[in-house]
Amino acid sequence: MPEEKRKRMAIIASKGSLDMAYPPLILASTAGAMDVEVTIFFTFYGVDIINKHKYASLKVAPIANPAMPSPVPMPNILGMLPGMTALGTMMMKSMMKKISWPSIPELIDACREVDVKMIACTPTLEMTGVTIDDLVDGVTVGGAAEFLDFALDANVSLFI
């Protein structure tokens, strides 16, 4: 990059459902492609997005989600029935496939290719027993101060 200082984007990814994993990764990979320096701080359930045992099988919950598309109209409370989360997830994944949307592992690769910095929150790891070996390659561990050090100079900061 030229002498001009690179733009920065700081994202906190705090949710681990399929629908909430896409926005941070899409924005990060696109920003990286636009020469923006990006850091994503994964905390709480967000750590699942970079957990290599889980990131290919994130789910979307129909219950308490009135926006969830359904082939037939049905009361939202039915989302509590066994198998509904799996069904909803399957439907959403097939809709994503229909528009050739990348999977979460593919988006993580896209982020890595443009040098998006991915930090896993240390207290979350401690609390859940997840270790760095459970996380995808290229992730580092860190805390609030490291994120803030980057975010304080960021042009865009998002909490997702």
Place this chain on the structure above:
Amino acid sequence: MEADKTIDAKGLNCPMPIIRIKKALSEMQPGQILRMEATDKGSKSDVAAFASRTGNELLEVKEEGGTFIFFLKKK
């Protein structure tokens, strides 16, 4: 317009056309011309934004039967 490299992003949705452009440009020399075809309706404004932010010049955009054709000059 003659292109040094052509990529096909038809059928792909945001953010993939931009990711593909970035990847293709990184394998090209400054001044070379990249041609990309895309059907994502958002790609017209996305590619323009990408070009203005990264300094890779968007030389031409045309639309042929629902396909957008972009010509970008690598910075």
